[in-house]
Amino acid sequence: MSVQDVWNKNEAILQSLIEDIIVTNAQGIVQSVSAATEEVYGVCADKMVGRSVYELEEEGLFTPLATSLVLEKKEKVTFIQTTGEGKKLLITGIPVYGQGELIHIVSYSHDVTELIEMKKYLAQMEDEMARAKSELEMLRDQHLDHEGFIANSSGMKTIIRTAFQVAKVDVNVLLLGETGVGKSHVAKLIHKNSPRKNGPFIEVNCGAIPENLFEAEFFGYEEGSFTGAKKGGKLGLAELADGGTLFLDELGALSLSNQVKVLKLIQEKKFYRVGGTKLRKVDFRLIGATNENLEEAVERKTFREDLYFRLNVVPITIPPLRKRQEDLIPLIKHFVGEFSSKYQLKRILDESVIQQLLAQDWKGNVRELINLIERLVVTSPSSIVTMDHLPESYRRDSYVSLLNDSEESLSEILEQVEKYVLTKSKKKHKTTVKMAQSLGISQPSVVRKLKKYGIE
Structure with missing residues (x-):
């Protein structure tokens, strides 16, 4: 069988395949293409055969080239090629050797345009799901x-x-x-x-x-x-x-x-x-x-x-916080400790500061207390927070403020003042006897009033 007969036989086999197949020589000249190639690239086979793939690339028919990649690596290559119509093809290029010399390069393709678009869509979906999950976790926690x-x-x-x-x-x-x-x-x-x-x-x-x-x-x-x-x-x-x-x-x-x-x-x-x-x-x-x-x-x-x-x-x-006096000192100590730890600063409130805070009406409630304690912790130049470090609005005379701003009755105001004095005295003196001596009232009265206001 002559070489021409062999080639004609191979050509017949090539044309029977449904895949896109292109055969070039080592110089990149197209020698044969399958019928499916026309549909893939939108160009008649006779306009490709005999032409250089390098020229076809310059004309925008496809890029990159299997020929140049196979010649460079001297082995089978697989890559994504883009056609002039924007299709994405998965190209496989195979070197064909004869007597030790590379004589042909055969390449075939699979249209992966839809797969790539699907991959992009899935990536977008994954991003959206991650975003939703992130937002949910943020809101949840x-x-x-x-x-x-x-x-x-x-x-x-x-x-x-x-x-x-x-x-x-x-x-x-x-x-x-x-x-x-x-x-x-x-x-x-x-x-x-x-x-x-x-x-x-x-x-x-x-x-x-x-x-x-x-x-x-x-x-x-x-x-x-x-x-x-x-x-x-x-x-x-x-x-x-x-x-x-x-x-x-x-x-x-x-x-x-x-x-x-x-x-x-x-x-x-x-x-x-x-x-x-x-x-x-x-x-x-x-x-x-x-x-x-x-x-x-x-x-x-x-x-x-x-x-x-x-x-x-x-x-x-x-x-409101002003009606929860028993919670004030524990709250103050808690937030001082929390912010001292957060900012790695050792801070302690002077007793006079604590007593002054006990006398406030706390219109902003716990939120106001948190903001003030955080401010004192980070702005105090020393480990002991003194009255000088308190904002001016918190240093004014507590009783005057109480009388001027309070909408409560006189008896309620007097009770608050009495509770304030008793709390201060309890901190200063260890026994109810000494408290009574300091306040000028009887010891039983001190015990009764401490019980009345829940001061421990």
Whole structure:
């Protein structure tokens, strides 16, 4: 059989294959192509045969070349090639030797355009899933590191007992109290001691979300639902709370229109994302909180009565710090220790500073106390924090401040002053006898008054 016959036979076999196959010589001149090559590159076979692959690359038919890579490595190569039409091909180039010389280069391809696009899509999905997981973990673990409560006062002890009791069941809880009393901490305490403790704790500050964005943030949205919507849409806070606890803080800040939406969610546990048509279900335990008097808001028609009753199943009112005098010294010592450790600074409050702090009315409650202690720890130039280091507003005469600013009755003010004096005397003197001598009253009176104010 002649060489030409052998070549014709090989050519017939080549044309019978459905894969894209190109055969070049060692100089890169195309000698033969399969029928499938025309469809892959969009060029007739007769316009490729006899031409240099280097010229075809310059014309933008494909890049990079199997020929140059095989010649460089002298072995089988596999790589991704891009066609002039933007297709992605997985190319395999094989060297063919004759009498020890490289005489041909055979390359074949598989269209992997869809696979590459799928890979990109999967990568995007993985990124989105990682983002959602990250956001969920952030929201779940946000500020959940402090489990302990300092509760020496009878009022706070009652609050803690109630919180532990209601934590066992999925009843709606409404936390009431002034700003800074620790409503969010009580909410987290309930969550962490509930059957949902392994689920997310999602805190929604109703007063921090603009009214026109509330629905999108709370319920989430679908892609393209409005200008600026993120690609792929976004999960809402309510959906993130699935399986856990949804904590709605600053409820009084909700507009009437948004109150309707929240009420419907609480009642049905179903919702639509903004721009969505799929009804979604969510399972969460609800805890609400506000520093406003919702009963008065209902009377003023600024808060829906049906929403109020839906929220107010188990109300828990947290007392302000000024009515928790027994908790003040333990709280002060706790936060001094915490911030000293955090900033690696050894700080101790002088006794006069502690007594001055005991006389404050703490309008900002525990939050104000935390901010002040942190400030004192980091700004004091010495290990002993003295009166000179206190901000001016905390150094003014406590009694004058009490008389000028307090809205309490005279008897209540006098009781606070008496308690302050007794507490100060108790710190200074070791026995009730010495306290009586110092204060100019009888020892039984000292004992009785200490018991009255719970001073230990």
